[in-house]
Amino acid sequence: MAESGTTPPAPQQPVAPGGAVAPQQRGGEVGAPAPAPYESLIPQSTGLRALLAPVGGFGVTLSNMFRKTVTEQYPRETVPTKPRYHGRHQLNRYADGLEKCIGCELCAWACPADAIYVEGADNTPEAQFSPGERYGRVYQINYLRCIFCGLCIEACPTRALTMTNEYELAGPTRAGMIYEKQDLLGPLRDGMVAGPHPMAEGTTATQYYRGEVGAATAEQVEWVREHRPDDSTLPEGAGLAAANVPGPTAARMAEHVAGAHRQGGAR
Template sequence: MGLLKDVVKPILGGMTLTARRAANLGKNIVTIQYPDEMREQYQRSRWRHYLTRYDSGLERCIGCSLCAGACPARCIYVEAAENTDTERYSPGERYAVRYEINMIRCIFCGYCQDACPTGAIVLRKDFELANYKREQFIYTKEMLLEKYPGQNLEPYRSKVTGVEAPIYTG
């Protein structure tokens, strides 16, 4: 073991690196002041799920469970029920009376979105998903279903500051 090779050289290497970093302080700042500033998001960013509606207001989901079958993390639960003439939720024969996603297990792969035959389940740009209790990560149908058609296409705004997340166009 050489003192020069094993001790002096690594120390000098570390000091050189630190000096180089210090010389660059203040230049090329890559951090942003979140949540007052929001990082740009790509057009096809995939974060929080939504269950979408048709323009008529009817739910797109027909309770077929293809999304649950495609999910590699097994975190989607769907329970279907029949529409009736007096109680209709979707244009099809059936609708999802219960739809849940365990967001702790989700890996945001988007396979559920790809598998859905009606475009019902989509992943959009809301990435502020932190919460306090485990049970708050079980997203129910009521939490997932958009309130009106196209709601989730609006630009994402921070829940904390209301600042809009810009879309990356470069």
């Protein structure tokens, strides 16, 4: 028995035949088998295939060298984009005309380029812009910063923000590249009445989010007629064409792009 205050001697490791120290077995291990050697599941090339393997990666390059070159004559000819192309953003509406944006600012937090600025505000009985309690009072996107990554639309909880196929974004000034809310709102369609107006009677915000609310009801139309008798989206109004007037920034940019098309077509 070791005396108090002294360190017990370390156990001796077993010595294998030939003088080598045998590996010490860990506590709790009972004859663990040695791992099997690695075997590739990809068949190894042989013969001519193995000889040409180092240059096999150039196959795509060599095959395209002999194809006809296609040059898009932009802006004289505009080629349609792919359906899932990430272009200019759009703030969507519900089927009765209320806005989907609730001013939660999640899109601004998700933006890696800090290109989005949002200010939320409370809905009131006299000014109900979206279902629920909040709406986006201020919404700006700086297209000088935007990298069109799509993280903002992934963060949106109500699918209020989506991306269109519009890619012609150009302007002569830096201020003209900052889109405001009126430039981003989607167009009003048949069955919609321009906001603000109350929610459909007897419905909740959850029913709106689930898509259970259809076109504007007679009560909503009557409310707009009482508070805004000259609204162009009323049945007796000027129509959707008069209501869907683009915002000032979007209008100036459209004029600039149209001028570039005219200049390109004159060459």
